[in-house]
Amino acid sequence: MTAQASPNAAEQDLIDRINNGFMVECEEDMTPKYKNALITQLTVQGDTELLSAPAYYLATRDAPTINSRIAVTAIVHDELGHANIAYRILEDLGVDRQWLVYGRQPNEFKHPYGFDQPLENWAEMVVANGFFDRAGITLLSDVHQHTSFGPLKRALVKVDREEVLHLRHGESWMKRLAKAGGEAREALQRAVDWMFPMTIEWFGLPDDLKRHSGQLVYRLKGKTNDELRQTWMSATVPLCEGIGIAVPAHLDAATQAYVLDYPFPCQYDPEAKRWLFDQPLTWDQVFDRWKARGPMNERYIEMLQGRKDGLFGGRTW
């Protein structure tokens, strides 16, 4: 709506052409506003992939077998590759790739709050694959399907294929832990308890509060936040119900939409890894929590960037 509210001719012309199926291929095809919206989208995308790597990497140590450790190490490798794909495209748009990885402060990265949290056991690792990577596929397959930017559409073919593998890894292990019963099952339930609302929040502002979306106007994505949240729940809620793991959401028979069983959004206690369902928040308060970043933010960035007193003496490559 921002773009349409101030309809200069070039802007409206681009939007019209995009609506008629025009694919943007290079900077000359863009308006400055289109370019800014694309840069924001790619930065979030790249940073999310990048920060999943140190989070998952620390949890590879909890893998119960050598084959499963190889599998999650390969996932870390894939995620770094996906980050590079987004950053490489940003480079073509004039953003310095070195700066993206090494030049920013920890709190300047644009990944979701979920990747500021520690993954402390194998159950949390596989729920991350089952929930966070499902969120990644939900978001990126929508971009792949709808984006008006040709280079990204082509690049996402490889990303989507690899994310499907991560998801399968996560879901098959979730089933296995549920079936094992006992402590494994309890750890799985504990992981789901904090990671389900974490992923729900990841999809951002609900549609009735969303003021405008350049991403939708320029067809950089197709679905709204609420639609994406529904898509994610339509896969995740039945998965958990099928293995007897409780989630705070259910399918409403009348509307055939998934409904959350807690006040959304609400407060999170990162030390206890617990959602405080009795403390509802405004979205401004959520944004403050996100901006303050979570407990692992500095550690993860330090792992990626190196540190002055560390092994490589603060060298940036």
Add this chain to the structure above:
Amino acid sequence: MVTAERVWAALATVTDPEYPLSIVDLGMVYDVHVAGADVTIDMTFTSIGCPAIDMILDDMRQAVTLVEDVRAVHVNVVWSPPWTKDRITPLGRRVLRLHGVVN
């Protein structure tokens, strides 16, 4: 009756988790032995560090268990002879080329 042909046909439905290409067309299955209702499969992986080993083994066991009259499935993973790209079938090569994997 369980036959090696039926087991091979079942294995041909097991695909690589990333590409729509069967483990048979990838040249990963070396031999199939049938003894009554028991099946033993000699196979390899494209690398020792293959991240999909568990997934592929699960899929193989499931596919072969569904073959009529099969009672037990043993998968014997071997590293000799080693897998090389030459083991990919002509059909496999076409599928990989279609998906941008150069070979």
